[in-house]
Amino acid sequence: MAQTGSTQLQYYRHDYAKVCMTGLLGCRWHRYKQSTKGSRKRDVAYFVFCLLVSLYVIFWFYYWLIAANDKLIINENMYAKTQSRFNWFLLALVIFTVLFSYVVLLLLLSLCHIIQGHQLYTHPVHLIVMLIILLACIAATIALQELWEEEWSVIALSLQVFGPFLQLGAVGFMTLLSWVIASKWFKLIKLELKLGTMVGYCVFMLALYISPLFINSPCVILEENLPHKPKMFAHRGAQSLAPENTVIAFDLAAQYGAYGIETDVQISLDGMLFIMHDSTLHRTTNVEEVYPDLVYQHSPNFNMSQLEELNAGDWFLKADQTGNVKSLSDEQKSVYRNQKIPTFLKILELCIKHNLAMMFDIYMPPSSHPYYNDTYPTVTDIVSMSGINKSTVFFPTSSFEDFKPPDGWRRLYARRGASVDYLQQNNYSGVHVEHMNVDAEAWRLYRKNNLTTSVYQVNKAWLYSFYWCIGTGFITTNYCDVISKVDKPIWHMSPRSYLVLWVVADCTSVILIIIIFSVQRYRLYSHRYHPEQMSLNSHSSGSSTWGPKRTRRSMKEKLLMRDVQADTYDFEPDDDLGIDSNGYNATVTENEGRELSQAFHRSSYHSNTAKDNAEYETAHAYDSNRASYFSNSNGFPGNGSEVNRTSFISSVENGELFGDTNKRNSYQATDTLNGVEHTDIFPNGTADLNLNSSTNTYQSETAFT
Known part of the structure; x- marks a missing residue:
């Protein structure tokens, strides 16, 4: 502690943890000790606002974690709207991960402020950012409600798990x-x-x-009541590992233990059945390079010879939407790059070779197509010609009006909510619905009546575990490599x-x-706390830090200033009181010290007279002695010379007038006595108050009596 004459200089011993805490939340990097003031009402309101927005962001972060089951569907749908292979799901996940990290940091900083007893002051920049985040989340909610309302059901399913x-x-x-x-x-x-x-x-x-x-x-189920593990259909082959609806994708599905494959069948302009999901060839082929004038032409409007000229695998290597391309060898990349659009017959033969079941959808061509009316009969003929076992052919449909599958095929009703009676009366073998449209109670009822249950687009272990526990017979997945490793539910x-x-x-x-x-x-x-143990700006145990005013800073201040009107010390929240809470040192300017000492003396003289007679007599005697002393021409110059006044001040500054310099008051002041106004004495323009001394804080000049 550096000193100049009798003036004690103040310095801060920085607590860098608190510097970061108050700096990051309220940008109070150099004034963190002042933030020990109580929180204002608006500080609490801002905190509540940030808390609610944070909960909103946390929900959205959870939403995107759960939606990872459908990230391929999201990217596929976004491609249809933007014609871009950009990984839109990854972008959304990264954005909400950053927002999640930001709001969690603000919550932790606010919690640290509460624990440390600091003011919950949030910088306006944070509030503006939180408002922008709130508006963005509201916009995202509206957009998802319009574009993908069904996904809310997946959130409900996840809560069951x-x-x-x-x-x-x-x-x-x-x-x-x-x-x-x-x-x-x-x-x-x-x-x-x-x-x-x-x-x-x-x-x-x-x-x-x-x-x-x-x-x-x-x-929550007994071990003996746990249903059998659902069998796995590879959706368009192992499309997370290879280009969808290609021979290599179906081969990989067989290698990962798939029970069967699920695919999509269309008919070409020359009457050949081929494998393709989209209505155009733009997403999964290089049609833009080979036939630039036919980029958005419907797939059935190409003949088979044109389709065979297209590359159906190179796009997968370029897009890398699943992040698996980096792990491929050069030989594997070469195989992927040379994939072609396969025919339906070739895939049926592959199923027979690997002993795989076949599930397929039929996409009808435009009504003007020359083979429009021959599509279903052609499919039936090709299936029969392949020699595949009819019991392994699964055909999802919602109506038999257009096409009635041959006997022996397993007909699956492709809508939710069908009753057991309806399914049995219309010769359905079971149901095949999307993962967000499943009713667990209806599922158990189907099982009880020996009806097949099938769910498609199950790509995560947690969702697979859910459908396992409710007794699903078959699931369709894009991630054969993930699902094949699940040997039991993630928990039961x-x-x-x-x-x-x-x-x-x-x-x-x-x-x-x-x-x-x-x-x-x-x-x-x-x-029991002694007043000397408490700092001027600490909160007493019975006070609230949430009130509109923080006028009574501590018990010590109450004891010392109890006779002064409260308004005198009603500081505004942002006033700098110069309090050092570690060393208990306070520096006050000359004018502030004069006002405090005069107010203290005026109030104490008037209030003490009515409390105790003995104290009153003592005070009266002191006033008389003091007035007598100052009226002396050798004393304080109320009627003396300027020389005597200067001599008196000099003696005070040098400590000669007091027997004990430790008892010399930081705020030395005089009163208006006997009609004579005397000047406060501040040796160097400021008064230093050391609260660690053995004397009380505001000592008046009665010390030298």
């Missing part, structure tokens, strides 16, 4: 957070505020504790075990919360 773990995690998090909640709750002053806060907290925790009653997870538990886990977790949480509240109460109320 992850719900029990989310509940346990939420209970654990709120149990830990109760340490902070208890600390702040005991500091509230108003009874109604304390009561309302406690009721709200208890209601929230109770809802969290009983939430498993509303989570109907199919993974007996109802009794889950009940025990649930009850134990909730009871443990209740006990810990009671202990935490008890410990916090003991910490706050079991010790």
